[in-house]
Amino acid sequence: MLRSLFSFVRFYIFWLLFFALTRVVFEVYFHAKLHGANFVEILKTFLYGIRMDASATAYMAILPLLIFIINWFIGGKNHIKPIWLKVYTWFCVFCISLIAVVDLGIFAEWGAKVNFRAFDTLYNSPAESMSSTASSPIALNLTIMAGLFIAGVVLSLYLLDHNFKKPAEPIRNKVIWSVVLVGVNFLILRGTLSPDPISQRAGYFSDNQLLDLSAQNTEWNLFNNVFENLRKPYNPYMYLPADEAKRLVTEAYKTTKDTTVRILNTDKPNIVIIQLESFTADLIESLGGEKGDAPNFEKFIQEGVLFNNIYSAGDRTDKGIIAILSGFPSQAIRTIVIDTTKQRKLPSLMTEFKNAGYTTSYFYGGDAGYMNFDTYMNDHHVDHIIDRHTMRPGEVGSTWGAFDNVLFDKHIAFVKKQTKPFFSLLQTSTNHEPFVLPVKSHFPGKDVANQFRSTAWFTDSCLNAYFEQAKKQPWYKNTLYILVADHGHRLPKSTAQAYDPQKYHIPLLFFGDVIKPEFRGKAINHLGNQIDIAATILGQLNMPAQKFEWSKNILNPYAPAFTFFDWDNGFGYITPEQGVSYDNQGRRRIYVKNPKAGEAVTEKTLLTGKAFMQQIFTEYLRY
Numbered sequence: 001m002l003r004s005l006f007s008f009v010r011f012y013i014f015w016l017l018f019f020a021l022t023r024v025v026f027e028v029y030f031h032a033k034l035h036g037a038n039f040v041e042i043l044k045t046f047l048y049g050i051r052m053d054a055s056a057t058a059y060m061a062i063l064p065l066l067i068f069i070i071n072w073f074i075g076g077k078n079h080i081k082p083i084w085l086k087v088y089t090w091f092c093v094f095c096i097s098l099i100a101v102v103d104l105g106i107f108a109e110w111g112a113k114v115n116f117r118a119f120d121t122l123y124n125s126p127a128e129s130m131s132s133t134a135s136s137p138i139a140l141n142l143t144i145m146a147g148l149f150i151a152g153v154v155l156s157l158y159l160l161d162h163n164f165k166k167p168a169e170p171i172r173n174k175v176i177w178s179v180v181l182v183g184v185n186f187l188i189l190r191g192t193l194s195p196d197p198i199s200q201r202a203g204y205f206s207d208n209q210l211l212d213l214s215a216q217n218t219e220w221n222l223f224n225n226v227f228e229n230l231r232k233p234y235n236p237y238m239y240l241p242a243d244e245a246k247r248l249v250t251e252a253y254k255t256t257k258d259t260t261v262r263i264l265n266t267d268k269p270n271i272v273i274i275q276l277e278s279f280t281a282d283l284i285e286s287l288g289g290e291k292g293d294a295p296n297f298e299k300f301i302q303e304g305v306l307f308n309n310i311y312s313a314g315d316r317t318d319k320g321i322i323a324i325l326s327g328f329p330s331q332a333i334r335t336i337v338i339d340t341t342k343q344r345k346l347p348s349l350m351t352e353f354k355n356a357g358y359t360t361s362y363f364y365g366g367d368a369g370y371m372n373f374d375t376y377m378n379d380h381h382v383d384h385i386i387d388r389h390t391m392r393p394g395e396v397g398s399t400w401g402a403f404d405n406v407l408f409d410k411h412i413a414f415v416k417k418q419t420k421p422f423f424s425l426l427q428t429s430t431n432h433e434p435f436v437l438p439v440k441s442h443f444p445g446k447d448v449a450n451q452f453r454s455t456a457w458f459t460d461s462c463l464n465a466y467f468e469q470a471k472k473q474p475w476y477k478n479t480l481y482i483l484v485a486d487h488g489h490r491l492p493k494s495t496a497q498a499y500d501p502q503k504y505h506i507p508l509l510f511f512g513d514v515i516k517p518e519f520r521g522k523a524i525n526h527l528g529n530q531i532d533i534a535a536t537i538l539g540q541l542n543m544p545a546q547k548f549e550w551s552k553n554i555l556n557p558y559a560p561a562f563t564f565f566d567w568d569n570g571f572g573y574i575t576p577e578q579g580v581s582y583d584n585q586g587r588r589r590i591y592v593k594n595p596k597a598g599e600a601v602t603e604k605t606l607l608t609g610k611a612f613m614q615q616i617f618t619e620y621l622r623y
Contacts, residue, residue: 007161008181011064012188014159015057018093018152019217020046022100025144026214029104033210033497041206045215048205051191052217055198058189059220060092065185069178073171085162093152096219101145103218109433110315111490111498112568113213114222116229117333121371200224204586209499212586229333235617236333236569237584239610242618248611257558260539263305263510263519267541270479271353272411272424273533275324276459277317277431279485281505282493283456286523290492293453296464297507300483304511306523307554311504311563311574312487313530317427318371320486320530325349325380325425327534327551331620332566332584332613338372342623344379347547349534351380353423356543359383363411364427365402373427386410398436400429404459405438408466415475427486430462431455452491476513482537483509484530499581499591501572504565508533527561527576528554550616564612573609580606584613 023045027034034042064085103114110118169177191198203215228236239245281287283294286301287308313323314330318337322328326346328336336343354360361384368374368387377385388401391410397403402410411426430437435451442457443450463483470476485506490496496503508530535551538544545551552559562575572581572591578601579593592602 007163008061008065010159010161011061012054012057014089014156015060016050016053017159018096018155019049019053019056021151022096022148022218023049023214025100025148026104026107026218029144030107030210034208037206037208037211041208041211044205045203045211048203049215049217051198051202052200052215052220054188055191056217056220058185059223061185062189063088065181069181072169072174072178082162085160086156089156089160090153093156094149097145097148097152099219099222100148101141104141104144107213109490110568111503113216113218115225115568116222117335117568119226120229200585201587204583204588207590209497209583209590212583233334233621235614235621237610237613237617239614240607245611245614245618248608249615252560252562252608252612253552255552255556255559257556259556259558260553261555261557262540263516263555264480264514264540265516266478266514268421269512269514269541270415270422270475271358271482271537272422272426272479273324273349273482273484274463275321275425275427276483276485276507277428278452278487278489278491279431279456279459279507280488280491280503281507282489282491282496282502283453284507287505287507290453293456293492294460295457296460297483297509300463300467300509300511302521304481304509304515304521305519307508307510307526307528308523309525309527310484310506310508310532310554311501311529311565312485312506313565315487315498315503315565315567317486318373321373321376321425321427322346323530324484324486324533325376327531327548329529329531329550329564329612329616330566331617332571333569334617334620335371336620336623337376340372340375340379342620343372343376345623347534348376348380349423349537350377350382350425352538352543352547354381354383358421358423359418361386361414361422361424362427363387363407363414363424365396365404365407365429366400366427384414386414397438398430399434400432402429403438404428404430404462405465408462408469412466412469412473416473418475428459428462431459449492449494452489456492478514479512480514481509481511482533483507483511484533498567499570499572499583501565501574501579501581501591501593504572506530524554526554526557526559527563527574528552529563529565562608564609564616566613571609571613573605573612575605575608578602578605580609582606582609582613 027042099114106114106118191202200216200221204212206212282289285291285298286306313319318335319330322337323330325348328346350360360382362377362382364387366388368385374385388396391402395402395406407426407428411424415422435455437455437458441454443453488503488506490503531551532554534548535545535553536555539553539555565572569584570582572579574593578597580589580602581591583590589606
């Protein structure tokens, strides 16, 4: 029996070593982000991660253990041949090697470990999902995957006992030992003797989030996340009593005076919202970004009203489009736009302007079916949807669809035919992975940061060409343009982590001849969010905004100043006094904007942020 027990110990040793190897790969791959971490802290990722590694191993041990017990009781020539264990082990090694490499790409782009959302997006929009990670070094990642697989196979040949010798024992002993083995494996699987099983928090030990994420077992985390997303929906952000959370959110929105600064010279302009793909503030010099990435945008700023303290609701386009049109915050681990029964209950600027007599339209160079965008538009009664499927094959130049110059030309041609006021959303896509251009790149080199700068520069030039055409049209003088990013981005600086507010800092510019001359070139420093666009527009046009409960008018000097953003299982809340980010998995603060603000202010800010996250998800479930 000792021989068999030793075989199981070897099985565990093998997988613990292999998981440690994948952790080494993750840390070497992102070594530049581990700045400031010393050897002891890196070593702790292995020590704190070993419980999750062991738990993941226990899950994989269920089948070998079951077959061992069956063989032990059957005996003779009818037993299952030992070759099955090699096949099973190598299959698991392949899958884990694949997941490890996918995790590298996902983390590089999203700042989060591979999760249910990644595979859900891949299932619903495979072409777009593959394009999203196309900027990752494919050859390097394939080499890493092959290296992991070969290392796993070789290691298994040395460490694993594929025969699992089955000693002759009385039935009574077999039953006892089977119960003992199953029991021990179950305890390791649960990771603890306490009533609550192991969770992601087992790997949390540092203020450096990358160290904590490195300690996570990627496969355990993935399957736990899949299970959580497939189970009956519930609110994972229950920090406070329901009444307390609602009260804190209500207090945050209290406005002492309902008024607005009138920056338009008309009450019924045409409105065009241009949702700029990944147009982070780091591209805009006037927002503290790099000089020369978007030179025309600087020119537009001199002719418009710049809101220089605006943040995106989340980190993906499907979050941004709902924030802009429906004034509804991001739900972190969920995305309401793909849930038809829920999103159709949201208010929408599309509906409001259609009811006000406007012709409504949605322009997108890609597939409007991506993430259910076309269903949202149809459910909110949009008159015209123009996407790659309405264009000629020659006009579709990349995986994502038509380039931005084609999209803008389509809109000019469309608007020329309109006889009523129009409300349009233009969603650009060229500044998206894999950063493909129809022209020579403006910035030299093949590094991904310069590719991003070049596609952003191209979008900026297309915007300029579009406005030059538009200015020649009779409807231009009565058109308000709203330029806003769908979300921020880690590029071009590659410094902002998922929890860093800088990643969510985006431009918002009101532009056009409908801006009163005295406001052109002015900056509004009011702290706000994408979700505030709805109430701000409606306030300018004397249209009711009560349906947009999460949106505040940032042209009201008395409106509260705050912003909220979230990412996969974490959130940030910022006020003029303080800003905090909170990791829901680790249940702790991971970012504090102003360390000198005092603990009382910091805790109050965090508590309000928790109330927002809880109340947003509560309302999402209620829809």
